[in-house]
Amino acid sequence: MRDVVKMNLRIDVGEDTDKEERNPIDDAEMIYIPEGEFIMGTSDAQIKSLLRQFPDWKCSWFDNEKPQRRVYLDGYWIYKYEVTVAQYRKFCDETGRKMPEKPKWGWQDDHPIVKVNYNDAVAYCNWAKVQLPTEAQWEKAARGTDGRIWPWGNQWDANKCNNYETGPKKTTPVDSHPQGTSPYGVMDMVGNVWEWCADWYDKNYYQNSPTRNPQGPSRSTLGRVLHGGSWYYDPVDIRVACRYWDYPDYRYGYYGVGVRCTSPRFPP
Secondary structure, three states: OOHHHHHHOOOOOHHHOOOEEEEEOOEEEEEEOOOOOEEOOOHHHHHHHHHHHHOOOOOHHHHHHHHHHHHHHEEEEEEEOOEEEHHHHHHHHOOOOOOOOOOOOOOOOOOEEEOHHHHHHHHHHHHOOOOOOOHHHHHHHHHHOOOOOOEEOOEEEEEEEEOOOOOOOOOOOOOOOOHHOOOOOOOOOOOOOOEEEEEEOOOOOHHHOOEEOOOOOOOOOOOEEEEOOOOOOOOOOOOOOEEEEOOOOOOOOOOOEOOOOOEOOOOO
């Protein structure tokens, strides 16, 4: 397989990445991700590099992230931060929906909402007139165009996100790790909480997926895609290309699954 990462694409974020707006419904800050190609997935060269950094990891852990390839996406808007407890409470107050069971550290307004299943996430998006990101949209916003392993680069740095190694063993405010921001200025794309994507999960999808605006498989016997890792996880899961899944009605305990929204246009 050709190692796409060796193409050394320049991150061309352009003037459009200076565009920030707020969703008038939930007051969420939104960042524009310009149209164009980016590198999606994990290459053989990156796997070899990671195994040198972490000798106890296994090659098989990366099978569902291959092959790495170039994918074109139309421009879109994405929330700068994960949906917070305060924003989700407003949604519940206005729609009559119940808040999830609070985590052991309690609800804190500037922390990301947790214990949100896929159906909850879709309901929130419908209320805020936005939508969940596709897996490709999520990954581009997290890594830019050059195929980097983490939002900040190709070397693990436990101080740049909320993770099990260095974190407080719970969620943190959504603006706590500016040093780990993505090339587009999106925060907490790894660590803190897992984030739902719109796609159904298929471990082999990358082998035959479209290279232009992929939407994921039309169905699955499994569940929906999760990305980003959480405060409870270690570097292997806190990579932008790491793909997990869960059933749409499962809340994934207190370890942390939350929401980040997108929109093809502004205002939504």
